[in-house]
Amino acid sequence: MSVYEFAKGLIIEAGNNVKKIMKEDINIETKSNPNDLVTNVDKATEAYIVENVNKTYPNHSIIGEEGHGHDITNVEGITWVVDPIDGTLNFVHQQENFAISIGIFQDGQPYAGFVYDVMNDVLYHAKRGEGAFENEQPLPQIEATQLHRSIIGINPNWLTKPKLGEMFKPIVESARSSRAYGSAALEIVAVATGKLAAYMTPRLQPWDFAGGVIILNEVNGKASNLKGGDLSIYQANSVVIANPSLHEELMQQHFSKHQSTINLLHERLNN
Amino acid sequence: MSVYEFAKGLIIEAGNNVKKIMKEDINIETKSNPNDLVTNVDKATEAYIVENVNKTYPNHSIIGEEGHGHDITNVEGITWVVDPIDGTLNFVHQQENFAISIGIFQDGQPYAGFVYDVMNDVLYHAKRGEGAFENEQPLPQIEATQLHRSIIGINPNWLTKPKLGEMFKPIVESARSSRAYGSAALEIVAVATGKLAAYMTPRLQPWDFAGGVIILNEVNGKASNLKGGDLSIYQANSVVIANPSLHEELMQQHFSKHQSTINLLHERLNN
Numbered sequence: 141m142s143v144y145e146f147a148k149g150l151i152i153e154a155g156n157n158v159k160k161i162m163k164e165d166i167n168i169e170t171k172s173n174p175n176d177l178v179t180n181v182d183k184a185t186e187a188y189i190v191e192n193v194n195k196t197y198p199n200h201s202i203i204g205e206e207g208h209g210h211d212i213t214n215v216e217g218i219t220w221v222v223d224p225i226d227g228t229l230n231f232v233h234q235q236e237n238f239a240i241s242i243g244i245f246q247d248g249q250p251y252a253g254f255v256y257d258v259m260n261d262v263l264y265h266a267k268r269g270e271g272a273f274e275n276e277q278p279l280p281q282i283e284a285t286q287l288h289r290s291i292i293g294i295n296p297n298w299l300t301k302p303k304l305g306e307m308f309k310p311i312v313e314s315a316r317s318s319r320a321y322g323s324a325a326l327e328i329v330a331v332a333t334g335k336l337a338a339y340m341t342p343r344l345q346p347w348d349f350a351g352g353v354i355i356l357n358e359v360n361g362k363a364s365n366l367k368g369g370d371l372s373i374y375q376a377n378s379v380v381i382a383n384p385s386l387h388e389e390l391m392q393q394h395f396s397k398h399q400s401t402i403n404l405l406h407e408r409l410n411n
Numbered sequence: 412m413s414v415y416e417f418a419k420g421l422i423i424e425a426g427n428n429v430k431k432i433m434k435e436d437i438n439i440e441t442k443s444n445p446n447d448l449v450t451n452v453d454k455a456t457e458a459y460i461v462e463n464v465n466k467t468y469p470n471h472s473i474i475g476e477e478g479h480g481h482d483i484t485n486v487e488g489i490t491w492v493v494d495p496i497d498g499t500l501n502f503v504h505q506q507e508n509f510a511i512s513i514g515i516f517q518d519g520q521p522y523a524g525f526v527y528d529v530m531n532d533v534l535y536h537a538k539r540g541e542g543a544f545e546n547e548q549p550l551p552q553i554e555a556t557q558l559h560r561s562i563i564g565i566n567p568n569w570l571t572k573p574k575l576g577e578m579f580k581p582i583v584e585s586a587r588s589s590r591a592y593g594s595a596a597l598e599i600v601a602v603a604t605g606k607l608a609a610y611m612t613p614r615l616q617p618w619d620f621a622g623g624v625i626i627l628n629e630v631n632g633k634a635s636n637l638k639g640g641d642l643s644i645y646q647a648n649s650v651v652i653a654n655p656s657l658h659e660e661l662m663q664q665h666f667s668k669h670q671s672t673i674n675l676l677h678e679r680l681n682n
Contacts, residue, residue: 296589299570318567320591
């Protein structure tokens, strides 16, 4: 069995476990930030994935939201980047609209990406160079759009910040409309399936985007930080994701005019 | 058959027709505002509902988004308030996340509400005094929440407006998180099912909220305009919808401080 097939089975099993635990009580632990809830389900799901990867592939490295491998910086070999529950607030408040996300990298290069929309039982997946799939349905290449004819994904919260608000406000005003779903992984696959034309946010951790971006790449989507640079799986990033022509429009007409804001943002990202 | 049972069958049939038409080509007509797309599906769906209501209940009045009964102000008898496709942009760009909405009023009082999430095949419905249902599952009464522990529904676009932005910004900052789904009817039923704790917007037409609010009332949700007054089905309204304690918090801590902004908004609403 290839690592790809193994991961596909594992993420679905992990999702089935989540559904099973959801029928029991959900214990919620509050981290320092009230927006950063963590449940026993996050921990149990990450532990389940880590345990199974370790057992089958003892040489693979794992970076996970709930604490695994945060000191890893060595790109050699195979690295799994795992978000056990992306969209934790949705999980806690809605019991849906969350995903398990896994990105697998070989010597620092994308190998395969998985985003499992657990409650809808939809697995988005891609192996580099072999196209992307929604369950067993191949996803078409995404279409070029212009901002004024695009629905974009952006959280209202960013518009309340003084400098970031100044940067994002003209984008929201120029877009046809905006949406906020509360799960970065699902928002990235929404771009990959053409349901959103773009998704942007000033701060994402690698586990939030690793799986989704590998899927996105296979349908000709473009992902970068707000400076246009590559996304790193070893640190937090600013993120803009779109079809290539909209990505270029956003970079040239908007983000390039806010270099000092973005520089300041990047200085603070990993502190 | 009661009007309630008749409407329940009719809205599902209308949804089946929408799915049938979606398999053919969707012709898109652009209204004056590019954000206000209208499709032949909107028109065909409203016509289908109007035709069937007229045939069975020739004495009933109908107010519909696509042009029916906009001059009606007489509350006597039975009035249907119909949105054939709520979330037209989602319909056009996503082919999902839209709803058919019907509110039925008897002598100006709520009689029954229906919101049909077509692509997920979920019908939210309520007859006044008899509780609300998600398909055949009764919905529980919604729980009280405080803003800082609430996920609220609000479109990012409102935060880009000078006066409205000033009013909404502290609400978004105080909330646990914000979402924007792009269909008022689905956002109102998200409050009724407890998936959002509140939904607010400066401008909604009666057909956007009529069905959803009748459902919401049955689970103890509160709906008003931003001044705290009743929503009218004969004109555009500002809208805030929440569980009663959060509604009170929003009115007292936020909207009451912006009376002049809200007065100005209301003056412009129906022009």
